Amino acid sequence: MILWIIMLLAILASAVIFVIKNAAVRNIIGGILWLGVLALTIVLTLNMHDHLGMEKKTVTTTTQVYSAAPAQVPVGMAAAKKIGADNYVLIYKDQASDQQASAHFAPDKSDVVKTVKQSATYEKANVTQAQVKTVTTKWVYKNDFNEWLFKQHKEDNLVKVRHTLQVPENWQVVLK
Secondary structure (H helix, E strand, O other), rough: HHHHHHHHHHHHHHHHHHOOOHHHHHHHHHHHHHHHHHHHHHHHHHHHHHHHOOOEEEEEEEEEOOOOOOOOOOOOOEEEEEEEEOEEEEEEOOOHHHOOEEEEEOOOOOHHHHOOOEEEEEOOOOOOOOOOEEEEEEEEEOOOHHHHHHHHOOOEEEEEEEEEEOOOOOOOEOOO
């Protein structure tokens, strides 16, 4: 919305030059409108660069997962393939009834920006059931006015998503 307001003020300031004949009134009104354009442009720049009117919010969720091994194997298992410095594609079952384990967190080649912001790893933890802990960090608007003023179409504001497969001590993680 702020872009529309800036554009409207610029059009009004330009129109003042042609419409108002009195030079003093024209200069005062035009000057006020151009100062408004300048001020709103600075506010928009601060929002885009320093996240004015926004705050970082982190949400943590956990989802239970199941061994990639067949049901008759007594030891829990997951597979991991390293794809970066500290990034993995993880293989496990989403449901206990699943016949096949599936790969999770593989890079999405069609959305490179989203892929760069996501990472996945694994760890042995003091848990009884395997789970994926997902920590999502986003910029969110502090209030409705800031959202109305600054939000752009299809805006994401995602900072990062970190997935951690936490497995019990008795599980095996097979590296590929």
